[in-house]
Amino acid sequence: MAATVTTPLRTTVLGVPVDVCPDVLEAALALHQLGGGQIVTLNAEMTMAAREDPALGRAIAAADLVIADGAGVVWALGRQGYRVRRSPGIELAWSLLENAAQRGWRVALVGASPGVMETLRKTLQRQLPQLELSFCVHGYQEASAWPELERQLLALQPDVVLVALGVPRQETWIHGLAAQRTGLAARRNGLWMGVGGSFDVWAGTKKRAPRWMGRLQIEWLYRLLQEPSRWRRMLALPRFTWAVLRDREGLQR
Template identity: 45%
Template structure:
């Protein structure tokens, strides 16, 4: 069952169940828009109606962030585990490697895009890399980029354009694609070695956000969304209790 947090319906599937669901969708020729949502994304959706429509219109919203699990518990609901976007990307790439799926990478700087492509080619040589394009394109160039993706017919389209741009891009064009379309945030920078991911212990302790803040202190204003999110969830819980 979905767990509704501040108007966003999160999947309560485990990582394994999520991967199995997406494999079936790809094999059946369906299109699935996946949003890997953390508290920052939920709060962005509350401030931006267009972004909210894009997120809520997704086919699958997975809990990428320990704050989402805490929010669910505050509401008396259970989400079994975090389904981190970076980890889901790798799980899907492992399937692409085995099944010879077609993959397209969109987003990040030209350098990070190329670096991410090379890293995935080394790790998953069985996948078929049908195209890639950096994220530095304007509205007048968007149609040409979409046409390239459409012609490439990827089973997996990873979009690292940042929030809210990546979800808005997918929402506008997913009717022209088939397969999994997933916003992947800063994953290309990590794959390219430009940004280090938090060590496993930090991830297990739910402190990946703090590790990222240490690396990128300019993000501190965005991190304020976490306490705002938790306060909004508490208010939702009080409202539920009054019903």
């Protein structure tokens, strides 16, 4: 019988940390109240990548909140006896923007292409007119520009920072700034979250899978049809399934 968890509980899937949460938005807002930290959205593909990339593995392990973004992770948790709902990162990120607009929080956006960032700024100003966008930079910067951009971003001490640099770069970049964030005099770190292709969806340059595909847990197929070049990355999905089925230790938790 699956267990229902009423408070966040950290466990692992194939050795990669993940938090079982009854309400990921509530957990994120509570984290903000405590001073902030890094949020990671874990799916099967990222889980397998973290097992092969030590830097990504360290970033996830150090994150303050790791939510079950993918259906594969939800399924793996179910095999451990945890009843948990899938929590798409794009939906949590949008909820954070809505809360930021309501609460007067400062928001920073980092990543995507110059065109997408410009369109996104206009879209958010139209849809969330009260949102305070304090910092918006695209991800196609020269390497020499990043140190100054990071200094400016940290000096602003935003409440929410959404980063669309792709996996694993967005997670390792956020993790790499952790020491500087916690060293701020005011110790106001804000919520830092990698959001993958969310900026493209919000800007209208890409579409999310239809809801019926989400219910059938085949959103991966929609992404593959949109971006056939992802096929090599999608090979992680059967590898993940096979690894979970063989993970006797995971079943004993």
